[in-house]
Amino acid sequence: MLIIGSHVSFNSKDQLLGSLQEALGYKANTFMFYTGAPQNTTRSKINDNLTKEALEIMKNNNIDYSKVIVHAPYIINLANNKEDDKYDFSIRFLKEEVRRCEKLGIQYLVLHPGSHVGLGVEVGISNIVNALNIILRDTSVVILLETMAGKGTEIGRNFSELKRIIDGMEKKDNIGVCIDTCHLNDSGYDISKFDQVLDEFDKTIGINYIKCVHVNDSKNGLSSHKDRHENIGFGTIGFDNLIQVIYHKKLEDIPKILETPWIEQKPPYKYEIEMIRTKKFDPEVKNKIIC
Ligand code: FE
Ligand code: FE
Ligand code: ZN
Secondary structure (H helix, E strand, O other), X not given: OOOEEEEOOOOOOOHHHHHHHHHHHOOOOEEEEOOOOOOOOOOOOOOHHHHHHHHHHHHHOOOOHHHOEEEOXXXXXXXXXXXXXXXXXXXXXXXXXXXXXXXXXXXXXXXXXXXXXXXXXHHHXXXXXXXXXXXXXXXXXXXXXXXXXXXXXXXXXXXXXXXXXXXXXXOHHHEEEEEEHHHHHHHOOOHHXXXXXXXXXXXXXXXXXXXXXXXXXXXXXXXXOOOOEEOOOOOOOOHHHHHXXXXXXXXXXXXXXXXXOOEOOEOOHHHHHHHHHHOOXXXXXXXXXXX
C-alpha cells in the first residue's frame, strides 16, 4: 500500500491532533513533524489527551501510527566535539527528543548525522557513534540516519559513511536510514538509475535498514552538494523518476514524506499527493496551489 504524507506543523496548543488534522487535509495517510521549532529548544509539555484523541482518529482513518515520523531538530550536531558544552548539549537535547517521542508513542526519529566542521570524517563519525550509543542505551525509539547532500562538512553524504556509523552501534535494532531523493541527487546518486542506487545501498548497508523515504525534487544537478528542495516534477530529478522511487516494489509499505517548498505561503502537499496518487504530473499545479 502507498503510504504517503508530508512534513506538517506541530503547535503547542493542538500538538499531535493538529498535525494529524493538517495531514488529513492533504489526504495523506502518514506525516512527519518536529516536536517544536527545529532551530530552538523551546518545547511544550506533551498533552496525553490530545495524543489519545489523535490515535483514535488515526485508527478510524487507517493510519499506521508506527510509521509516523518525527524529525530531530537541526541545531543538533553530534559530529562536532570541538567544545565540550556544545557536544554535551547536542547529546542532552537529542535524548530529550527521544523522551518526547516515547511520550508520544513515536517509533521513528529522523536525524541528520552531523557536520564534522573540519575535524575530519573519521573523528566526526566516532563522535556520532559515541553520542548515539549513549542516547539509544535505554530506549526503543529507532533513530533513522538521513542520507545527506554533502553540503559543507556534512557526514552521511554516501552510503559507506552511514554504514560506518551503523557498524559502531551497540544496538542495531535502534538504528535505520531515511533516504532523501534530493539529498541523494545532490550527493551524486543518480535517481534516474534508482535500481542501481538501491542495489548499492543494499550491498553497502542492507535494504532492510531503510525505514523512511523523503521525496523531494532538487533545484540543483547531480553532485551539486547544495540541498535545495524543489516541488515534485519541477526539479532536476523529475516527476517520472520520483514516481519510480515512490512505487518501487522494494520500498512498498515504507512511508514516503514530502518536504517540498511552500509556494507563496501555501503548502503544496494536497496537490502533490494527488499527482502522486494519480501518477499524473500537472504542469499547472503551482498556479492551482496559489489560488
Ligand atoms: Fe532532514
Ligand atoms: Fe529530508
Ligand atoms: Zn534537505
